[in-house]
Amino acid sequence: MSATAISTDVYTQVQQFYARQMHALDACRFDEYAATFTEDGEFSHTPGRPAAHTRDGIARELRAFHEERFATEPVQRRHWFNMIHLIEAPDGSLRSTFYVLVVTSRPGERQPEIAPSCVVHDVLIRADGGLLNRSRRVEHDYLP
Numbered sequence: 001m002s003a004t005a006i007s008t009d010v011y012t013q014v015q016q017f018y019a020r021q022m023h024a025l026d027a028c029r030f031d032e033y034a035a036t037f038t039e040d041g042e043f044s045h046t047p048g049r050p051a052a053h054t055r056d057g058i059a060r061e062l063r064a065f066h067e068e069r070f071a072t073e074p075v076q077r078r079h080w081f082n083m084i085h086l087i088e089a090p091d092g093s094l095r096s097t098f099y100v101l102v103v104t105s106r107p108g109e110r111q112p113e114i115a116p117s118c119v120v121h122d123v124l125i126r127a128d129g130g131l132l133n134r135s136r137r138v139e140h141d142y143l144p
Contacts, residue, residue: 006086006094014086014096014124017131022079028066034059038125042135047143078103081120089123093134096122100138117141 017036024032034055037043043058044051045065052061084098100120105112118141123134 006088010088010094011084011086013131014084014094017124018081018084021133022081025062026076026078030059030062030066031055033062036131037133037136038127041133043133044136045138047140051137074107076105078105092126094122094124094131096120096124098122 021033021036024030024036034041037055037058039055040053041055041058042051042053043061045061049061049065052058080101080103082099082101084096087095089095098120100118101114102116102118103112103114119139121135121137121139124131125134
């Protein structure tokens with residue numbers, strides 16, 4: 001795959017896509033988040049958990065993950081994306097690699113938890129004038 005210059009318009013479109021996507025995830029609007037994937041999309045986010053497939057499967061997986069991890073604990077999570085590197089593939093898809101920090105805040109606790117630190121690999125496609133995730137693979141930095 002040869003690297004081609006990505007226009008500032010495309011780069012900005014990707015950043016706006018990620019902003020909308022993460023606002024939905026951080027607000028626990030899992031169906032809305034899952035709708036940012038293709039119907040047959042794949043989402044692999046946590047070591048030891050199998051990848052989720054399809055929009056329904058992704059939303060179901062996120063609800064289960066949050067219920068298992070946080071139960072009824074009131075938390076606010078924020079996903080911070082940075083250092084987005086884009087490559088346009090020969091098939092017209094965009095290969096996106098970027099860094100993520102997840103910040104978890106709890107009521108009454110001034111100091112948030114900052115973990116995990118990750119690298120994310122996305123395949124984005126253009127659809128109906130916008131973008132959709134075909135796949136997302138999250139690699140956690142604490143793993144070898």
